[in-house]
Each structure stands twice: as structure tokens, then as C-alpha cells.
Amino acid sequence: MKLEYTAEEKAFRMEVRAWMEANVPKHKLPSFDLTREGFEAHREWERTLHKGRWGMVTWPEELGGRGLDLIRWLIFEEEYYRANAPVRVNQNGIFLLGPTMMEYGTEEQKARFLPSMAAGDDVWAQAWSEPGAGSDLAGVRATARREGDHYILNGHKIWSTRAVFADWAFGLFREPGSERHKGMSLILFKLDTPGVDRRPIARLDGELVFAEIFLDDVKVPVANRLGAEGEGWKVCMSTAGFERGLMLRSPARYQVAAQRLVALYRKHQDELEPTVRANVAKAYMDAEAYALNIYASASRLMAGGKIGPESSTNKIFWSEMDIQLHRTALEILGERAELLPSSPDAGDVGDWLGDYIFSLAGPIYAGSNEIQRNIIAERMLNLPR
Amino acid sequence: MFVLTEDQQLIHEAARTLLVENCSTEQLRKMLADGQVQDEARWAQILEMGLPSILVSEERGGLGLSAVDFVGVAEAAGYVALPEPLVEQGGVVLPLLAGLSDSKGWLDRALAGAKIAIDHPAQRFVADANQAEAVIFFVDGAIHIVERDQLELIKQESIDPFRELSRVVYSFSAETQLAKGDEAQKLIAEAFERGALFCAAQALGLAQRCVDMAVSYTQERTQFGKPIGSYQAVKHMLANVQVQIEFARPVIYAAAVELPLGGPIAAARVSHAKLAATEAADFAARTALQAHGAMGFTWEVDLHFFMKRALALLAAWGKPALHRNRVVERMLEQPIGPDSLFASEIEAIA
Numbered sequence: 001m002k003l004e005y006t007a008e009e010k011a012f013r014m015e016v017r018a019w020m021e022a023n024v025p026k027h028k029l030p031s032f033d034l035t036r037e038g039f040e041a042h043r044e045w046e047r048t049l050h051k052g053r054w055g056m057v058t059w060p061e062e063l064g065g066r067g068l069d070l071i072r073w074l075i076f077e078e079e080y081y082r083a084n085a086p087v088r089v090n091q092n093g094i095f096l097l098g099p100t101m102m103e104y105g106t107e108e109q110k111a112r113f114l115p116s117m118a119a120g121d122d123v124w125a126q127a128w129s130e131p132g133a134g135s136d137l138a139g140v141r142a143t144a145r146r147e148g149d150h151y152i153l154n155g156h157k158i159w160s161t162r163a164v165f166a167d168w169a170f171g172l173f174r175e176p177g178s179e180r181h182k183g184m185s186l187i188l189f190k191l192d193t194p195g196v197d198r199r200p201i202a203r204l205d206g207e208l209v210f211a212e213i214f215l216d217d218v219k220v221p222v223a224n225r226l227g228a229e230g231e232g233w234k235v236c237m238s239t240a241g242f243e244r245g246l247m248l249r250s251p252a253r254y255q256v257a258a259q260r261l262v263a264l265y266r267k268h269q270d271e272l273e274p275t276v277r278a279n280v281a282k283a284y285m286d287a288e289a290y291a292l293n294i295y296a297s298a299s300r301l302m303a304g305g306k307i308g309p310e311s312s313t314n315k316i317f318w319s320e321m322d323i324q325l326h327r328t329a330l331e332i333l334g335e336r337a338e339l340l341p342s343s344p345d346a347g348d349v350g351d352w353l354g355d356y357i358f359s360l361a362g363p364i365y366a367g368s369n370e371i372q373r374n375i376i377a378e379r380m381l382n383l384p385r
Numbered sequence: 386m387f388v389l390t391e392d393q394q395l396i397h398e399a400a401r402t403l404l405v406e407n408c409s410t411e412q413l414r415k416m417l418a419d420g421q422v423q424d425e426a427r428w429a430q431i432l433e434m435g436l437p438s439i440l441v442s443e444e445r446g447g448l449g450l451s452a453v454d455f456v457g458v459a460e461a462a463g464y465v466a467l468p469e470p471l472v473e474q475g476g477v478v479l480p481l482l483a484g485l486s487d488s489k490g491w492l493d494r495a496l497a498g499a500k501i502a503i504d505h506p507a508q509r510f511v512a513d514a515n516q517a518e519a520v521i522f523f524v525d526g527a528i529h530i531v532e533r534d535q536l537e538l539i540k541q542e543s544i545d546p547f548r549e550l551s552r553v554v555y556s557f558s559a560e561t562q563l564a565k566g567d568e569a570q571k572l573i574a575e576a577f578e579r580g581a582l583f584c585a586a587q588a589l590g591l592a593q594r595c596v597d598m599a600v601s602y603t604q605e606r607t608q609f610g611k612p613i614g615s616y617q618a619v620k621h622m623l624a625n626v627q628v629q630i631e632f633a634r635p636v637i638y639a640a641a642v643e644l645p646l647g648g649p650i651a652a653a654r655v656s657h658a659k660l661a662a663t664e665a666a667d668f669a670a671r672t673a674l675q676a677h678g679a680m681g682f683t684w685e686v687d688l689h690f691f692m693k694r695a696l697a698l699l700a701a702w703g704k705p706a707l708h709r710n711r712v713v714e715r716m717l718e719q720p721i722g723p724d725s726l727f728a729s730e731i732e733a734i735a
Binding site: 001310317378 | 387619628636638639657717722723728729
């Protein structure tokens with residue numbers, strides 16, 4: 001057991017750092033969830049990353065990656081967050097669909113979808129949830145009717161993150177008449193296909209973070225199905241494992257947030273009551289514990305292990321840590337915590353409030369924390385269903 | 386790679402098997418009935434496997450293994466609430482004696498199985514002194530060792546029946562001195578780091594034992610026609626404990642890996658491990674008690690053995706405030722952030 005980087009890993013870090021310093025936009029890009037311009041500015045950044053071959057470093061070279069291992073992926077992420085680089089507009093694609101496609105996709109599908117994903121040419125949204133199927137995802141009603149070489153999709157999807165401006169979506173559909181976990185397939189469809197109608201849903205701060213998707217006799221080729229017909233549940237659970245376990249929330253995100261929190265605390269230390277100090281220390285420790293846990297998971301995967309139900313403990317941990325960290329920042333800001341950054345007396349409020357609001361969604365998305373607790377209890381602890 | 390080697394896994398499994406087979410709660414209850422606090426037959430088996438000598442180098446007569454190896458042993462000791470002083474003997478006393486330029490024969494005596502208690506300034510009371518042949522203590526920056534019958538012990542009553550505490554009234558002389566000056570300072574400081582780290586490992590084992598007991602109980606106990614473990618209220622309670630355990634474990638192992646580096650970064654990681662693990666154990670014990678309902682509050686159900694040990698470890702080897710202060714100091718005065726996770730990467734600011 002070792003906790004040190006090799007000389008090659010250190011050199012790799014320096015290479016990423018130099019590239020980020022030269023290429024990360026100096027000004028914050030406009031939100032990708034408010035306007036087409038903001039979205040396209042982020043797509044441009046994805047293209048810049050791709051030109052530097054940084055789109056998805058773990059993927060094989062022929063698919064637009066560098067064929068690197070998970071430790072190097074973590075180092076890349078550390079430098080990415082350290083450089084304060086833009087949020088990845090294509091995270092549903094590169095972090096969720098991508099790894100799933102590596103596992104279940106045919107060679108032809110990988111060649112068709114992954115390079116354009118790595119390049120930012122195709123930005124992806126997830127189309128799983130429905131008004132009647134949230135936590136109970138097996139209750140999906142949207143259908144895929146087979147007609148020769150095509151599927152005809154019908155149904156109503158909701159809470160599709162990034163779907164307002166994205167190009168493609170990966171959705172869960174069932175064979176008409178099938179029930180529960182059987183008969184489902186994971187199908188990829190372009191969001192501008194005739195019969196697809198998108199309706200944005202405004203988040204509580206007004207950003208158009210997600211959309212409803214209405215599908216009315218949408219025709220897609222059978223070649224767009226990922227995994228075997230009727231095996232969609234299994235494929236989805238694999239995606240969910242990546243989502244909860246490793247890729248969606250890389251530790252560097254919280255380590256950088258904790259670093260900012262410590263800087264904020266240092267600045268206001270003298271005005272604060274002593275309990276704040278323990279809260280700051282907790283956020284700092286949790287961010288390190290999360291990072292160490294992910295290094296352990298990455299090492300285990302590299303040694304041939306698989307992601308299991310313990311990924312649900314990760315999801316609970318990061319989502320609760322994120323809230324605690326941001327609440328502590330608001331506690332430090334005191335009566336300025338409620339001010340929007342545009343207020344004349346906002347001072348150093350920065351993005352703390354907005355990020356806090358976003359953190360509140362953490363225990364809900366990617367499978368609510370209540371569902372995660374069921375998974376931990378039933379699959380890790382073997383409690384009865 | 387942040388994973389155990391195959392050898393490390395084997396050592397951990399062997400220790401776990403030995404202790405689980407030889408330290409059941411039935412055996413603990415029999416010891417209580419017989420008025421026995423430690424079991425010499427079990428101690429002999431522990432010695433035979435060489436567990437207390439893991440951290441002593443081979444040329445000094447030990448197994449020459451690392452703190453990572455001993456973490457799994459301490460975890461197993463916590464899992465069974467072991468009454469014998471394996472964790473302090475193997476984790477703190479033997480490495481201290483092995484670190485002396487001259488142990489005056491005490492290292493060999495300890496390797497042969499003599500129990501030696503340690504009175505560290507970080508702790509007010511000494512555990513298991515009256516079961517020991519001698520006590521190590523620190524006076525004016527020097528390390529002394531004195532045979533137990535030469536010392537006055539003021540016995541305290543711990544709620545944990547297998548943890549005998551005493552306050553030691555020192556008597557010492559030039560003959561009892563083992564080290565002084567810089568040599569002593571270094572050994573005293575190292576003893577504290579090891580004590581806190583292996584206390585954390587022990588707490589992790591305790592935490593998992595409490596969860597495992599609550600799981601077995603709630604799988605069996607039925608109410609409203611179903612096992613109570615099938616209700617979400619119970620499931621979620623226990624899942625929350627498991628989350629804390631999963632995020633204490635890698636911190637403990639990181640602290641063990643980084644222990645030899647010394648300095649403020651490694652020290653803060655030990656403190657983080659101690660805080661996370663003892664909080665997890667305490668939370669696990671309280672939650673398991675709730676999951677057992679009224680039974681958890683009885684003498685009859687075994688949970689209390691583990692709950693009492695978890696309570697004891699909260700303030701052992703440094704109170705939470707001391708450890709939190711060390712973390713805060715590191716957080717405010719040393720580099721932090723995504724490129725400063727491993728102690729090996731950080732040039733500590735003096």
C-alpha cells in the first residue's frame with residue numbers, strides 16, 4: 001500500500017497544469033443552462049480540450065482519449081479544478097454514457113459515438129425519469145416498438161439535465177406490454193428528430209437546467225440501442241454505478257471548495273463564533289476523506305475489482321458534504337449570505353449562495369439518498385427487502 | 386496503489402479468524418462469571434501468531450512489518466472487543482522498546498509475552514496496569530519503566546469490565562530510566578501517534594461489529610408480521626452508520642501509510658483518523674442500541690460490551706478537542722487542495 005505518485009505521474013501533473021494555465025478562459029463563461037450562447041461557449045471549451053487531447057483521458061487513443069489509467073484521470077481532474085476550468089457541459093456523456101458504452105457498446109457504436117462525444121460535437125442528456133417513474137425507475141412507461149430495423153419511441157420523459165440545448169439523449173424505453181425490470185432497452189436518440197418536443201423547466205433560481213421531453217412516434221434505427229434488447233435495466237444500473245461511484249463527482253471539486261472555504265474562514269476568523277471553526281474543519285476533513293476513498297476505489301478497480309453497492313455510500317457522502325460545506329460558508333458570510341453577488345454591499349459573497357442552492361439538489365439527483373440507503377441496507381448489509 | 390497487498394490481506398484475515406474464534410461473547414461472559422479480566426490461553430495464542438511483534442524489526446526479534454499490517458490486527462481486536470492488551474502492546478509498547486538504544490532487557494521480555502502497560506501524558510489513566518508486569522511512564526522528558534509491584538496503582542472503575550484503569554503514583558530512579566533528552570522526546574511523540582492511530586483502527590472494528598450485530602438482530606426480530614430490518618426507518622439508520630465507516634477506513638489506512646514520514650501532515654491525518662473512527666464507533670453503538678429496541682438496553686444482549694469500549698475509546702489517546710486542533714492547525718498553516726492530498730507530496734512549512 002502506497003500513497004505517492006511515480007515520477008511519470010508527477011510529470012503528467014505538470015503537463016496538465018501547464019496546458020490548463022495556457023488555455024483555461026480567463027473569465028468565467030456564461031451559464032450553459034440559460035442561453036444558447038452560454039451553451040455554445042462551453043461546447044467551444046470542450047473543443048479546445050479535445051484539441052489538446054484532454055477530452056477524456058481514460059479513453060483509448062483511437063476514440064479521442066489518451067488511454068490513461070484512473071490514477072491519471074484523478075490527477076487530471078485535480079489540475080482541472082485547481083485551474084478553475086469551466087464545468088463540463090457534456091458530463092452526462094463523458095462520465096455516464098461513455099463508460100457504459102465502453103462496457104456494453106459494439107465496436108461500431110464506440111467508433112460512431114465516442115469520438116464526437118470526446119470532441120464536444122455531440123453533447124448528451126439523460127432521459128430516464130418520467131412523471132410516474134422517479135425513484136421507482138422500473139415504473140418507466142415510455143415505449144420502444146420494434147418495426148423492422150427501427151424502433152418507434154413514444155412517451156414523456158422529465159428531469160433531463162442539459163436537454164434544453166443538448167444534441168442527443170440516452171433514454172430508457174420498454175417493449176409495449178412488458179412490466180417492471182423486464183423488456184426495457186437503452187436507446188440513443190437525437191433531440192432534433194421529428195416527433196421530439198422539449199419543454200424547459202426552470203430551476204428555483206431561474207436557470208433552465210432540465211427539460212421535459214415528449215416523444216411522439218419518434219423513429220430511430222435499431223443500431224442506436226445500447227446493450228441487448230430487453231437488457232436495458234442492467235445497462236442502466238451500470239451507468240448508475242459510475243454516476244454514484246466514481247466519475248460524476250470527482251474529489252477535486254470538493255477539495256477546491258474546501259480550500260476556498262478555509263480561505264474565507266481565515267479572512268473572517270476574528271468575527272466568528274468558535275463553533276464555525278469545527279464546521280470548517282469538518283468540511284476540510286470530509287473533502288480529504290472523500291478523495292482518499294476515491295483513490296482507494298480507483299486502485300481497487302485498477303487491480304481488477306468492480307464497482308459495487310458501496311458506490312451508494314459515495315453518493316450519500318459527497319452530497320451531504322457539499323451541503324455542509326456550503327452552509328458553513330453562508331454561516332461565515334452572516335447577513336450577507338442572502339445577497340446576490342450583484343448587490344452593492346455583497347463584498348466577497350462570490351458564488352457561495354448559488355453553489356449552496358445547487359448543493360441542495362445533490363441528495364435528490366442521481367438516485368435520491370433514500371434510494372441509496374435502501375441499496376446500502378439491502379445489498380451491502382443484507383437486510384431483508 | 387492504495388490497496389492492500391496480498392500478504393497484508395492474509396495477515397488481516399489470519400488475525401481476524403484467530404480473534405473471532407477465540408474471543409466470542411460467550412467467552413467474554415464466561416470470563417466475567419469467573420471473575421477473570423484477561424485470558425492467558427488466548428494471550429498465548431496471540432503471541433504464538435506473533436501479532437504483538439509485527440512492528441518490531443526482524444533483527445530485533447519481531448516480524449518487521451508495517452503500520453498498515455498492524456491496522457488490520459487492531460481492527461480485528463476492536464471487532465471482538467478483545468480484553469487483552471494486544472493493541473497497546475503491539476502498537477505502542479513494543480515499537481517504543483524496540484526504538485530504544487538500550488531497553489535493559491525489557492524488549493526481550495515483552496517479545497516473550499510480558500505485558501507492559503504505558504502511562505502516556507496524553508492519557509490521564511493507564512489501561513491494564515494491574516495486569517501488567519511493568520509500567521512505562523514519562524517524567525521530566527525521560528522514559529522510565531518500573532515493575533508493577535514497585536508502583537502504587539490507584540484503581541479506577543471503568544464501565545467497560547475488560548478495561549481496568551489506574552492512576553499511577555510514580556516512583557523512579559536513575560536505574561528505572563530507559564531514555565532521556567532527544568531520544569526520549571522522539572519516542573514519546575511517536576508513541577502518541579501510534580496510540581491514536583491504532584485506537585482509531587480498533588474503533589473501526591468496533592463500529593462494524595455494532596452494525597453487524599444490529600443487522601443480525603433486525604433480520605430476526607419481527608413486528609407487524611415482518612422482520613424489522615425490512616422497514617426503511619431501520620434500514621436508513623444502519624445505512625448512515627455504514628457510510629461513516631466507509632469514509633473513516635481510507636483515512637486510517639492513509640494515516641498508517643504516512644506514519645513513517647512524521648511531521649505535521651502525517652500527524653493531522655492520524656488525528657483525522659482518530660476523530661472519524663471514534664465518532665463512527667460511537668454513532669454505530671448508539672444506532673445499534675436503538676435498532677435492538679429495549680433489548681439493546683439490557684445486560685442479556687451482547688451489544689453493551691462493544692458500546693462500552695466505543696465510549697472508552699472516544700477520549701483515549703487524545704480527546705477530540707486535541708485532535709481537532711491538530712487538524713485545524715494543519716488546515717490553516719500547511720498547503721491544502723487537490724494537489725496536496727498525500728503527505729509525500731507536501732513540503733511542510735516549519
